[in-house]
Amino acid sequence: MKKILFLIGTMLLLSGCNAKDFSFSGDSDHWHAELNVNQSSDFEKKDFVLKYKGEDINSVGNVAYDVEEVGGFGRKGVTLEENGVIRQSSESDPTNAKMSEDTEVKVTVKWDDQVETFTLEKN
Numbered sequence: 001m002k003k004i005l006f007l008i009g010t011m012l013l014l015s016g017c018n019a020k021d022f023s024f025s026g027d028s029d030h031w032h033a034e035l036n037v038n039q040s041s042d043f044e045k046k047d048f049v050l051k052y053k054g055e056d057i058n059s060v061g062n063v064a065y066d067v068e069e070v071g072g073f074g075r076k077g078v079t080l081e082e083n084g085v086i087r088q089s090s091e092s093d094p095t096n097a098k099m100s101e102d103t104e105v106k107v108t109v110k111w112d113d114q115v116e117t118f119t120l121e122k123n
Helices: 002-015
Strands: 020-027 031-039 044-052 061-068 073-078 085-092 103-112 114-123
Touching: 020 103, 031 073, 031 103, 044 061, 073 085
Parallel strands: none
Antiparallel strands: 020 031, 020 114, 031 044, 044 085, 061 073, 061 103, 103 114
């Protein structure tokens, strides 16, 4: 029984060693974006934050954004939270392609008849 518990504990410890965290961030004239990635052999979790840098949050209206990377994601018709932020989290299973620390990440934001595209750099 002790051997079985030891093996299970060792396997859990080793699977935790395969976890990798990295992040990207960047700015345009009106926006700041951050993408945090947490990977293990079983999943990839992405946390994306888009923040409006201007003063008048109410003037922004609906926002659409696209994040171009390995999997790519985005949303349309999103409104800013009170602090001028939009958040999106996603988790994928091991069959999906995973990002690497060298992945090029490009963000395009559309709002109020304006468009800005910028690249996120690895932190």
